[in-house]
Amino acid sequence: MSKRAAPAKTALPTAERLALVQEVLASKKVEDILSLDLRSLGYLLCDYFVIGTAESDRQAQAAVDGILTRLKEVEGPLDSYRVEGYEVGQWILLDLGDIIVHVQQPEVRRYYRLEELWGDAKQYPYA
Template sequence: MAESPKKLVKRILEVIDDKIGEDTSVIDLESVSTIADYFVLTNGESLRQTKVLADEIIEQLEEDGIFLRNKEGYQTGKWILLDYGDIVVHIFEKETREFYDLEKIWQDAKIISVTEGKPDTPL
């Protein structure tokens, strides 16, 4: 099932919200990069939770007929990257997220913070 990138981002946000991801944000890269249309960033309270978040996103999207292209960092759980083509999900341990600070690196892009699974600013 092919979904628009915006719908897929919203679906990913629902899954993250269900598994209590923290400090979730979306970086809209459409106008600044060809890497992806969106980055979805979240962090877990522990390494175990980062893996649970990754597992749940993969499982729920597979049930929707959307399959992962690539996964990196799962073994350590400090920074897990899930590549869905137009959307790349970054699941961090809090300290790792603060160290790499992707929001600062991509400051030219539109950054949308998310509260309770719903973007504060519409996608």
């Protein structure tokens, strides 16, 4: 008797993926979660930025790990993502293709002020 391969999972639509990212960040106690809709700006690298504040490198790492774990459960193996800054944890960037997640410690977020840099984008705080 042969085993059947598990059905391939597919990527979530961007809106569902965005909600998943926000929910995982909130579950990891990341604060001040803000989504920036970059589509109207003609920004071609992604549709959304999601920015959140973590109080420590471990919290930032746990948040990114949580996103990757949850996406893997829902979408299957993740091939096309990049993580930068994970080892230090001051600012971890997770590039999911359609969404780029920035988990920053408070002093980094205050210094770089991404929400001001991309101030023309529609902003959606997570409630």
